[in-house]
Structure formats: C-alpha cells, structure tokens
Amino acid sequence: MKKPHANYLNFAKRCLLLVVLFCAVIINVYGQDNLKVKAFHVDLRIQVMTMPALKQLALKLHNQGINTLIMEWEGSFPYNGETVISNKYAYSRAEVKDFIKYCDGLHIDVIPLQQTFGHVEYILRHYKYAALREDDKDFSQVCPSEPELNRELFTKLIKDMISLHDSPYVHIGGDETFLLGHCEKCKKKAAEVGLSRLYFDHIKLICDIVNSLGKKPVVWADIALKYPDYIHLLPKGTVFVDWNYGWDPNLFGDRSKLLASGYEVWGAPAIRSEPDNFYIEKWSNHFENIRNFVPQIKSLHYQGVVMTSWSTSGAYSTVFDSNDDAVALYPVRRVYPLSAFNLLITAYTEAVKSNQPLDISVFIRSYCKTNYGFNPADADLFKKALFTAPYPVMFGKVKGKTNLSLDNLVDSTRSALSILNKLKPQKNLQEFEHYRLMAEIRLLYLNTLQLEAVMNGDQFNEGTKGKYRATAISLKQQSAKLDEKFDRLNGGFIQAGELADEKALRNAKINELFDKLVR
Numbered sequence: 001m002k003k004p005h006a007n008y009l010n011f012a013k014r015c016l017l018l019v020v021l022f023c024a025v026i027i028n029v030y031g032q033d034n035l036k037v038k039a040f041h042v043d044l045r046i047q048v049m050t051m052p053a054l055k056q057l058a059l060k061l062h063n064q065g066i067n068t069l070i071m072e073w074e075g076s077f078p079y080n081g082e083t084v085i086s087n088k089y090a091y092s093r094a095e096v097k098d099f100i101k102y103c104d105g106l107h108i109d110v111i112p113l114q115q116t117f118g119h120v121e122y123i124l125r126h127y128k129y130a131a132l133r134e135d136d137k138d139f140s141q142v143c144p145s146e147p148e149l150n151r152e153l154f155t156k157l158i159k160d161m162i163s164l165h166d167s168p169y170v171h172i173g174g175d176e177t178f179l180l181g182h183c184e185k186c187k188k189k190a191a192e193v194g195l196s197r198l199y200f201d202h203i204k205l206i207c208d209i210v211n212s213l214g215k216k217p218v219v220w221a222d223i224a225l226k227y228p229d230y231i232h233l234l235p236k237g238t239v240f241v242d243w244n245y246g247w248d249p250n251l252f253g254d255r256s257k258l259l260a261s262g263y264e265v266w267g268a269p270a271i272r273s274e275p276d277n278f279y280i281e282k283w284s285n286h287f288e289n290i291r292n293f294v295p296q297i298k299s300l301h302y303q304g305v306v307m308t309s310w311s312t313s314g315a316y317s318t319v320f321d322s323n324d325d326a327v328a329l330y331p332v333r334r335v336y337p338l339s340a341f342n343l344l345i346t347a348y349t350e351a352v353k354s355n356q357p358l359d360i361s362v363f364i365r366s367y368c369k370t371n372y373g374f375n376p377a378d379a380d381l382f383k384k385a386l387f388t389a390p391y392p393v394m395f396g397k398v399k400g401k402t403n404l405s406l407d408n409l410v411d412s413t414r415s416a417l418s419i420l421n422k423l424k425p426q427k428n429l430q431e432f433e434h435y436r437l438m439a440e441i442r443l444l445y446l447n448t449l450q451l452e453a454v455m456n457g458d459q460f461n462e463g464t465k466g467k468y469r470a471t472a473i474s475l476k477q478q479s480a481k482l483d484e485k486f487d488r489l490n491g492g493f494i495q496a497g498e499l500a501d502e503k504a505l506r507n508a509k510i511n512e513l514f515d516k517l518v519r
Contacts, residue, residue, distance in 0.1 A: 035297075037266055037304030038352055039068035039111070040345075044076045045122075046498065047311045047337050048089040053493045055102050057338070062106040064349035069103060070171055070218075070306060072113040075122045080160050082153075084126050089495050096164050104166065111218065112161040115173035116154050116206045117142060117199075119314045125326050129153065134179045134186065139318065139326070141177055144202035145185035155209050162213055169239065170210045174203055175220035176314070196227035204233045211235050221265070225253030231261050241306055243268040246289040249296075259300065266304030267297035271344040272335045273310050275392050278506045279445040281336060281438060283386040286344055291358040294351040307348045311335055334505060336441075339493045340434035343367060373426030381419050386435065388416040393446070396453040406453060410446045417443055430489060437485050441506070444478050448510045451475065455513065465517060472510075472517040479507050 040061050042054070049057070058069065075087030078096060091099075103110045115123075123129055124139035132149050134141040142150060158170055180199060181190035190198050203219060210217040221240040224231050240263050242255070249255045258265060269289045276282060297305050312331035319328035346367060351358040361383065368379035389412035391398050398404045417439040425432040451471055454460055483503045490499060 034301050034303060035305055035352065037068050037109075037306070038066050038349075039070055039266070039304060039306040040066050040348075041070040041072065041113075041268070041306055041308040042338075043072045043309055043311045045072060045074040045312055045314065046331055046334060047494045047502070048076045048498055049338070049494055050492060051091065051095050051099060053339075054099060058099075058103050058106060058108055060342075061345070061349070062108055064346065065353055066349060067107060068109045068111060068304075068306075070111045070113055072115075072171075074115070077112075077161070079157065080163075081156055082160070084128060085123050085157075087122070089497060093164065100165060109167050109169075110165055111167045111169045111171050112165045113171035113173060114154070114157055114161050116150075116158075117144070117172075117174050117202060118177040118179075119173060119175070121316045121318075121329055123153075125318075125329055134183050136324070137318070138179060139329075140315070141179040141182075142202075143183055143186060144180075144198055145183070145189055147202070147205055150202065151205060151209065154206055158206075158209055159213060162215060168216055169218050170213075170215045171218040171241075172203070172206045172210065173220060174206075174224075175222050175243075177223055180223070194227075194229065196229040196231075199223055199227055200230040200233045204235075207235050207238055211237070218266075221258060222252040225250075225255065225258055228253060228257045228261070231257075231263070234263070236262065237264075239264045239266060239304070241266045241268050241304075242302070243270070243306075243308060244289075244293055245270045245273045246285055246292070264304075265300075265302045266306055267293060267300070267302045268306040268308050269293045269348070270308045270310065271341050271348065272338075273308070274313060274333070276310075276335045277333050277392075278336065279442045280390055280392060281340075282390045283344070284390065287347060287358070287360045290344070290347050290351050291360055294348070295357045305352055307345070309338055309341070311338070330505070334502065336434075336438055337490050337494055337502075339490055340431075340438060342371075342431060371425075371428050372423075372432060374423070378423055382423060382435075385416040385419040385423075385439070388412050393449055396449060396456065406446065406450060410443070410450065413439065413443045413446055433485075433489055437482065437489060440482055440485075444475065444482060444510070448475055448513065451513055452509065455516070469517050472514045475510050476514045476518075479510050483507070 042049075042057070061069070075085060076090050077086060078090045078093045079085045080093065100110050118141045120142055121139045124133050124142065132142045132146055132153065133139055134143045144150070162170060177199065181187055181195050186198060207217040216237045216239060217235070218239040218241060221242045224240060240258060242258065242265055244251075244267070269286075271286050272281070294305065311334065313333040315332040316329040317332055318326050319330070321327040347358060347363055350363060361380070364383045365376050365379040368374035368382055374382065389404070389409055391401050391404065391409060393399060393406060393409070396406060398406060398409055417436070420436045420439055451468060454468060486503060487499055
C-alpha cells in the first residue's frame with residue numbers, strides 16, 4: 001500500500017486541529033457542559049396542582065432532561081409548629097414526603113423555596129406575625145430591623161422545610177423588596193448605612209441560618225444587582241439567580257458586578273410572567289426570551305438555568321374587615337394554569353440541550369408535526385394565531401399601541417381563534433383545546449371591555465341602558481360555557497377549589513356589568 005504524502009498528512013492534521021478548535025469555541029460560547037443545574041420552577045402560590053399532576057409534570061420534565069425542581073410551596077406547604085401559615089389547599093406532610101421520594105427516584109433534586117424578605121403576605125397577614133411587618137397595611141415584606149424576631153421565625157420555617165426535603169439547597173427568595181427602608185426604624189438605619197447594607201444584613205442573617213443547617217442558600221439576584229455594595233457579606237457558597245424575561249441585562253443594575261463577585265450564578269427565563277394574565281399570554285415574548293437568554297446563560301458560564309413559571313405576580317390586594325383586620329388576600333394577576341404550556345416547556349428543554357439558539361419557527365414546525373400531526377403550512381398558521389396581537393388593555397385603550405383600537409384588537413383575536421378552530425390536530429386533542437380556550441377567554445374578555453367602554457361613555461344613561469341587555473346576557477351565557485370547558489380541561493390538574501376561584505375571579509367583570517344591565 002502506498003503511504004500518504006507527508007504534506008497531505010500535515011494538511012489533514014491542520015484540518016483536524018481546526019475542527020477541534022471550532023468545537024471548543026462552540027462549547028465555550030454556548031457552554032453546553034457547564035450547566036450542572038437544569039431546573040424548573042413550580043409556583044404554587046395559587047393554582048395549587050393536584051399531587052398526580054405534580055408527579056406527571058416531574059416525570060415529563062425528567063424525560064426532557066430536567067434534573068431540578070424549585071418548589072415555591074408558599075401556603076400549600078404543611079407547616080409544622082407554624083400551622084396557621086398553611087392555607088386551605090395545603091398538602092399533607094405524607095404527600096410532600098411521597099412527592100420528594102418520587103422525584104428522588106427520577107434523580108430530580110427538589111429545592112424548597114421559602115420566602116424570607118419580600119412576598120411574605122401569606123405569613124404576615126396573620127396577626128401572630130404583626131410585629132414583623134414593614135408596614136401595617138402592606139404585608140408584603142418583613143422588617144429587616146427586627147433581626148431576633150426574623151431569626152426565630154425563619155429558623156423554624158427553614159428547619160421544617162428541610163425536614164421534608166433532601167436537597168443541598170434552600171431558596172430563600174429575597175426578590176422585589178419594594179418596601180426596603182420604609183418603616184421608621186429602617187429609614188433611620190438606611191440613612192446611616194445605606195439600603196445595600198440594610199438589605200444584605202437581613203439576607204446574611206437568613207444565609208447563616210441556612211448554612212448552620214448544612215445547606216446552601218439560593219437568592220434571586222435583582223436586589224443584589226440594584227444595591228451591590230455589601231454583596232460580599234454573604235457566605236461564599238451562596239447562589240444568585242439572575243432572572244431576565246427579555247429586558248436589558250442591566251435593568252436591575254450592573255450585571256458585571258454580580259459576575260465579578262465570585263458567587264455562583266444561575267440564570268432564569270420565564271414562560272409565564274408580566275403582562276400575562278387570564279386574558280393574554282405573550283407567546284412571542286417567551287419564545288424570544290428562551291431563544292436569546294438560554295445561550296447567554298451558557299456563554300456567561302452560569303452553572304445553572306431555571307425556567308420560572310409565575311401563576312401570579314406575587315402582589316396581593318388586601319380586604320379589610322375593619323381598619324386594621326385583614327380577612328382576605330386576592331392576587332393582583334392570575335395566569336392560565338400550567339396545563340397549557342407544554343409547548344414552551346419543550347422549547348426550553350430543547351434550548352438547554354442544544355449548542356445553538358432556538359430557531360423558533362423550526363421548533364414550532366417540529367413540535368406541531370410530532371404532537372399534532374400538522375404539516376409546515378398548518379404549523380405556521382398555528383404560530384400566527386398564537387402570536388397575534390398580544391396587547392393588554394387599560395381604561396378601554398390598547399396599552400402601548402396608539403394606532404390600534406379596542407375594536408381592532410377584537411377583530412385580530414377573533415381571526416386568531418378562527419385559525420385555531422380550523423386547524424385539525426390528529427393527536428393530543430386535549431392539549432390543543434387549551435389554545436382554543438385561551439383564545440376564547442381572551443375574546444370574551446375583550447367583548448366585555450367593549451361593553452364596559454360603552455357604559456363609561458357619555459351616551460350611556462337610563463334611557464339607552466336597555467339596548468345593551470341582550471349583549472350582557474349573551475356574554476354571560478358564553479362565560480358559563482367557557483367555565484364548563486375550563487373545568488373539563490383543568491379538572492384533576494389543579495385542585496377543585498382552585499378551579500372555582502379561577503372562574504369566580506375571571507368572571508368578576510362580566511358579572512358586575514350583567515348585574516347592572518339585567519338585574
């Protein structure tokens with residue numbers, strides 16, 4: 001056999017070296033191998049899922065490569081010793097233990113999330129904890145100037161949490177502390193040492209509790225980005241989660257300071273977030289967030305990624321029975337249940353696996369072919385319907401779109417629903433029905449806003465009132481039919497009482513207009 005010429009061998013070696021270098025650059029840019037934590041965040045503040053649904057979700061995520069769940073139990077956790085915090089939808093301790101065991105069998109780490117600073121309405125609404133309130137009427141935040149009270153309460157709660165969880169981590173929240181420096185004690189301290197020290201003194205207290213229990217604390221990064229001066233106070237094992245849902249990377253503060261801090265960082269996009277609500281899901285925003293931020297997480301060499309999925313904003317409207325006695329909390333924003341978001345969940349898991357940014361159109365075509373049996377043309381129509389005019393409305397006007405009227409928005413939504421109704425999926429029919437129901441709920445809502453706009457107009461009076469009764473009756477009847485469909489699609493996914501809560505709050509506006517016009 002003739003031996004290869006030396007020049008040929010040298011050329012081949014150089015080509016091979018270039019290929020290796022190219023692959024190294026790709027891995028370095030997208031960082032496929034540096035994500036030790038591939039997580040999904042489950043928000044149970046509202047829309048508390050049934051235990052079979054939770055297990056089914058965990059199995060699906062496991063099959064798609066997810067190795068971590070972050071469980072925001074809030075009041076659905078069965079607290080022991082501080083039982084007043086648990087709400088009417090709380091699981092039993094046996095159920096939580098069984099769920100953790102099930103996830104262990106799937107090699108999924110379940111990280112408990114215990115809010116310890118902001119978003120603690122579900123704790124502070126009870127007068128047992130009134131001394132910890134930063135404000136007597138806004139129960140969203142504990143006062144960081146009460147360190148001994150905070151240490152006592154959160155040591156109990158975190159100990160209780162980890163007694164049912166095996167994870168090496170505890171997520172302590174720490175985000176959106178909008179009342180920072182609000183009360184008189186905190187104003188005084190902030191004037192002396194600054195808001196960064198006020199914030200990090202409290203977070204350090206919580207981190208020290210977590211460390212003393214043999215765990216690593218995980219913290220949302222927004223406030224650390226805003227007030228980074230004393231970030232160094234925290235234990236070196238602390239993990240920050242840089243959440244970005246499609247905005248400038250320095251929206252909260254200079255990200256480079258977080259990157260230079262030496263702390264481990266995870267990144268977090270979202271599949272449900274502001275401005276999503278009952279009536280709108282900004283599919284295009286979330287797809288773009290996945291496409292843009294997941295590769296960025298890899299290129300920044302973050303060690304983890306967490307897909308967040310917010311059932312509510314975490315802000316609550318309080319109902320007072322008297323001047324001081326709070327009797328109810330209502331979430332300011334609710335979103336369609338997680339049952340409808342397999343499409344985005346799969347987009348996320350595919351993006352995490354891939355060396356390249358998600359190609360949205362290619363992904364949707366592939367997903368539609370596999371899951372619904374659609375050809376490319378039908379998949380493109382499906383995408384068009386999902387992405388059509390996802391604009392919120394305020395005071396009868398389309399928010400942020402001066403050239404688009406409410407009537408135009410109704411027409412666009414009706415067109416999108418028409419596309420969805422014409423498409424004929426060959427499989428996964430129930431999953432596809434969620435898209436239709438979401439569009440139907442949006443159309444009903446916009447029609448209701450049209451009626452509300454008329455009633456707020458100068459021409460509406462007792463004499464013209466009768467003209468709109470038939471419209472109100474029709475909308476009320478449509479609402480009842482959508483409620484039946486909502487029960488059928490989500491029964492068994494979220495708890496029965498939550499189904500009733502969802503319908504009652506979603507229908508509040510049409511019920512009010514109906515009562516004014518018909519009864």
